[in-house]
Amino acid sequence: MALLNNEVEQGTGKPVAQMGRLMVVGTPIGNLGDLSPRVAEAFCAADVVCCEDTRVTAKLLAHVGATPELMRADEHTIAARLPRILERIAAGQQVVYASDAGMPSISDPGQLLINAAREAGVLVDVIPGPSACITALVASGLATDAFLFAGFFPRKHGDQLKRLHELAGVPATLLFYESPHRIATSLKTLAEVLPTRMCAVCRELTKLHEEIVRGSAAELAEQFLARPELKGEIVLVIAPPAAGETEIKGSNLAAAHTERLEADIDAALAAGESPTHAAKRLAQQYSVRKREVYEQLLARQEKLGN
Structure with missing residues (x-):
């Protein structure tokens, strides 16, 4: 009409x-x-x-x-x-x-x-x-037969790990919007848990300085960590899992999440932070229950004391 x-x-x-x-x-x-x-x-x-x-x-x-x-x-x-x-x-x-x-x-x-x-x-x-996400999907050169637009990439490291854990096994190309100020650290998190997954960073689409950069998550993380003054809107495109990857990555993601939390618990105790304050902070960062973190803190504190 x-x-x-x-x-x-x-x-x-x-x-x-x-x-x-x-x-x-x-x-x-x-x-x-x-x-x-x-x-x-x-x-x-x-x-x-x-x-x-x-x-x-x-x-x-x-x-x-x-x-x-x-x-x-x-x-x-x-x-x-x-x-x-x-x-x-x-x-x-x-x-x-x-x-x-x-x-x-x-x-x-x-x-x-x-x-x-x-x-x-x-x-x-x-x-x-x-549409920025559809334009990026096509420009990325990654699979277009099935894709999932997942909105903005989470800001907090714990939320990032949780979201990647949820989506790691989805048999589709993933698309996120991301800020140029956070893309380097977001790629670093992605590289921790999906280091070999092919990705594309699509920046300034349809504009004079349009840029499409492809590579593994680990390669892109290293490249963009060296570009602190990056500007422009970004779409992060992540390839679907390769054959056999789905069964492996879920456990790797969970393990990475646990290891990172344990390391931060040790750091908090070493810095003299109170268990109550540290539990609240880390629970928010890792999107887990405060009580669970508090119990881990007390257990770790007791172990280190012995």
């Missing part, structure tokens, strides 16, 4: 162009030339454009000569603004939701608005556009 036309929406008797609707649009992830004609049409037809950062979206609107109202609707504000947005759609207005880059609801707050609109029974049009 065309975005705006004179057809009558089935069951309403109203021309499509006169009905309120939510238009969810994909926007460029770097190259402005990837803005589609349909997205430009949606911007020009909109009464209001909801977005994460009004400064970013204002540039897209200026590019196509559109002058709708702009409304900030990021993760901090979108929940409070849902009622007003739905009221405007019900009143017949055309509302557009756009992410700062890529397809809305993929690791951004757009899903909340889309769900609310569906529940309210209003029309929702999705106008496809660029």
